Ligand code: ATP
């Protein structure tokens with residue numbers, strides 16, 4: 300391809316809206332343009348990247364025995380009502396009406412549609428197993444569309460769905476998908492980690508996420524790893540055991556109310572009362588499906604909203620507004636405590652039950668209680684882990700300790716069980732002629748998110764360093780003076796040789812200064828750069844350089860194809 304024939308509108312200015320380096324490079328490199336919040340146009344270079352990644356995904360899915368189909372994006376609301384998700388998915392679902400005022404949904408995922416497809420059509424165990432997938436646009440009205448292609452409202456996903464006769468067969472299918480995922484990301488030059496995750500709105504029994512570890516702000520997810528065994532989980536799901544639990548030998552002391560003027564935050568209270576935050580019980584008031592609940596956690600911990608939500612079985616959970624907190628605790632915000640708290644469920648983290656002579660808010664303005672003890676002074680309605688795992692604490696599986704890293708979720712796999720087949724009555728007849736629901740799995744990969752994640756992982760201060768298998772082109776040829784007949788001829792000849800060897804190339808045939816061409820080349824990040832200039836031409840050579848290193852190599856004009864192939868072998 301010639302630069303002047305395609306459309307690569309590079310920008311010198313850094314677009315102010317872009318927070319992440321990968322988002323800035325996509326805009327500056329002329330890969331994408333924004334149409335609306337979370338909605339982007341993919342320009343020619345991005346289209347090539349997407350196609351290359353999608354083809355890797357397609358190839359590995361096919362190898363794993365999955366079959367490609369295409370399901371509609373436009374769904375009748377009734378199908379979502381069959382599973383019950385129409386009521387529970389919440390505002391993330393994009394909805395519309397047609398001219399007959401019929402309710403429709405723009406698909407954000409396709410469990411219902413694929414289950415509807417097979418319901419009544421696949422009647423016998425002999426037709427199973429089945430693994431159907433598609434690569435297609437998805438719509439989700441994300442609360443915060445941001446970071447370019449990372450969290451869009453319209454994006455491309457590969458979604459696959461497996462149907463099996465029983466748990467054993469399902470586990471085989473699931474493992475095949477896990478293996479295919481590792482193979483896909485490896486081919487795309489990305490080293491991913493599989494972590495346990497919450498099943499969220501998808502439901503089902505268990506789930507895993509494939510994470511690309513990054514040390515930039517793009518790592519939206521916090522991940523917890525064990526330093527000893529292979530335990531790995533998203534913070535939403537990660538659990539722990541306390542590495543050094545406090546000794547409970549203190550005597551139970553009488554309850555005492557104290558003045559804590561202007562002290563309502565944890566820091567203010569602990570410094571005013573000169574106590575460790577581990578002695579404090581934080582009382583947080585939340586609204587779970589609009590009903591208030593109190594969550595008790597130790598002063599030094601963070602509430603894990605997902606764990607609380609899962610325990611309550613709620614669809615939506617939000618921090619209670621001040622007016623509700625004041626009504627429930629009969630005091631201003633900042634002084635809530637479990638003692639005397641009436642008429643609302645009190646969910647306590649197990650660590651709270653182990654604090655002897657704790658400090659909590661007194662449900663009175665500027666007052667706290669000392670020597671609060673469970674059972675004598677308050678009784679939680681449930682004791683469940685509702686806090687985040689923390690680095691340094693003990694691994695739930697072994698004697699190791701937890702560490703944490705940041706990651707970007709590029710794919711995930713869900714063990715759905717019979718959630719959709721039961722609710723939608725999708726059954727088959729087993730070998731004994733008995734009716735059974737399908738055992739299902741669902742498997743997603745972000746086709747537009749993953750390439751941006753790759754940039755977040757592989758870049759420098761000049762631009763992108765594409766992994767070769769998802770790069771828009773493998774080679775960029777830069778004739779320093781394309782207007783010179785000799786430069787042009789050599790460039791065209793090398794171009795033809797590479798292309799006929801199956802190596803896709805871009806020639807920068809613009810009549811631009813060398814500096815401009817080099818800057819743009821660094822920005823768009825094509826792995827191999829071939830520079831044609833007077834100095835090396837004089838000795839029958841050109842200069843070859845890998846985008847990921849500073850080393851330049853002189854290559855004889857007759858040996859370019861072999862040299863490029865050799866370099867491509869050595870790089871990621
Ligand atoms: P997240 O936790 O990031 O919201 P999710 O659990 O909602 O992701 P899935 O519904 O399983 O994700 O979607 C499968 C894959 O699609 C994800 O692993 C991710 O790579 C991609 N994806 C999900 N939401 C978006 C989005 N809003 N924009 C771009 N890609 C997305």
Ligand code: MG
Pocket residue numbers: none
């Ligand atoms: Mg999501």
